[in-house]
Amino acid sequence: MMWSSYLYTLAWAAITVGFIVVSSAAVGLVARLVARMRGATLRQQHDTFAGYAFASPWIVGFLIFVLLPVLASVYWSFTSYRLPNPPQWVGLQNYVRLLTEDRDFRAALVNTFYLVVFGLPAQMVVALMLALLLNQHTRGEGFFRMAFYLPVILGLNSAVLLAWVLMFNANTGFVNVSLRALGAKVPLVNWLVRAFIYVVELTNAFFIGLQNGNYTLLQKILAAGFPPPHRVPLWLQSPLWIKPSIILLLVWSCGSMMLIYLAALNGIPREFYEAAAVDGATKWQRFRHITLPLLSPATFYNLVVGMIAILQLFEQPYVLLRDSPTVARGGYTVVLYLWRATFRFNEVGYGAAISWILTVIILIMTLAQFKLQDRWVQYELR
């Protein structure tokens, strides 16, 4: 019984390999035929055959797993389609419902934008700081680089995310217990934590107001005033704290951004700094007028890649939200909502519409970044 599912997939893998070989040969032969009819030389015919045959695993895969699904899903997004019933044309109804009626979807959109607006800059600033620290020709650079990069490898695995769930527990979790202990010893820490709580809760209450058009929570927090000494962050237990928790995880796994910055820092010629030092520029001036501008291509890359990654966030909210269904609406991301809305009741039409809205958002925001890059990305010093 146990082996049958493996054998089944292995058999299909063998069939697939056979299919790829045959289809590659077929694509190559057709390409060579066309080349011959166009009067190509023998060598050109040979290369045409080989080129198409070698590229055809991707070409065939593109047709089956990308082009066909894309076309089908555009159509299905305009239908009411719940498996196993056939699709029925409903025009724009899915999109209208998503954008005007569906409050969970609106919450997911607001949450995702919140994570982009607050999480992305936090990630990039920390990544830059770590890269600047590592760029001081420190001993053991290899070890530190590894330590800072490891969370990227682990950060999406639900096993590691569960360790965070344990640490974020509001009463007995490591984070809050140490905050309490530190706050009891050092009054300044206590005061800082309370200020942090105040700022986070006010911001998040405002965003929850944006989600449901009801600002009573914000008013309540304002009325309660500055948090009393015993307060600690509620992390995963409150809709006010779920997004800051996710941002903390994002910052924790900023290692690949750091590596990009580090590579860019290595590419800045020493002479620039020496020349500036001779002219009497201070450290800050050198950072502001040499390092920062010359890092702007790396910043641009991190911005685009990081933004796309956050718009597609799924694992973190999935694992963090399992613990407490009550905070769900504070933590839904678009992809998490796509999964919930589509696959629980096989709502293909609705899910297709969500995925197209997501794709259009990603495209628009990426294009906007590319349009805006001329204004601030510098490839050399001016």
Next chain:
Amino acid sequence: MVEKAYEPSEAELVLLQSRRQRSLKWQEVVGRTGLYTILVAGSVVMLFPLAWMVLTSMKTYEEANAPQLVWIPENPQLTAYIKILNDMDFLRAYANSIFVTLLAVGGTLISVAIVAYAFSRIEWPGRNFVFFLMLSTMMIPFQALIVPQYVFFNKVGWIGTFNPITIPGFFAGGAAMVFLLRQFMLQIPKELSEAALIDGASHLQIWWYIILPLSRPALATVSTFLFVAHWNALLAPLVYLQTKSLYTLPVYVASLVNPQQTVQPWPTIMAASVLTTAPLIIAFLFAQRYLIGGIVLSGTKG
């Protein structure tokens, strides 16, 4: 009359210089100490969740859920490991994860290497167009395809099997990986394959005997990326597997937390987490330099 500016004597100059050097050195010592303090503190923060995972897995249930923080378990014990290793579903999930990852990484790696060869070592009409098409598919988020692909796999009866999370990779899944490998293969001198072609070798032979051995570092990078991606994958297995006996590790381990209970069996969960994470860490330690090279390559030349 021009007043002569004060000129320090030789001895004074030496004294001044040594004093300046001493203060510079002093500053440097302070700066370096601060730097290392921050770096060490940073790594502690970054690695802490892992340490906490291991520590918790060796605690008793009472220690793990105690209101007073227990740093180091009083009597470190392996009860949690014994418990999770006797959990047939966990072992099954482990076997499933190994099977799925090996098959998907193997199939993807070979097909990606074939396609990258076409885009870097052969001149053929339409190459630029097809390459551009491939790069533009990177703009389509994987999540946008999962809905229609689900319908497609449902039609052919593949839901509830490992096929949807392994087979698509055989078609050179992952344009970024093809791109990375192509960049690497472009750097291999053209003369190598030209000479072999004149000697009558076929492209398949050149690919296998010349290009693949020379691309080993890039292949290591790609396989590590693929391994990490498949070992961590959550969304696709959640959507396609649907039966507990087919769950991969991330899906199964996530299901160990029961939202209905207030007290979770944390030591057991963390023992499962440690065992799930171990292959990743081992792979990372072995392939570290390839990974870091790969990220920089795809970032700076992309």
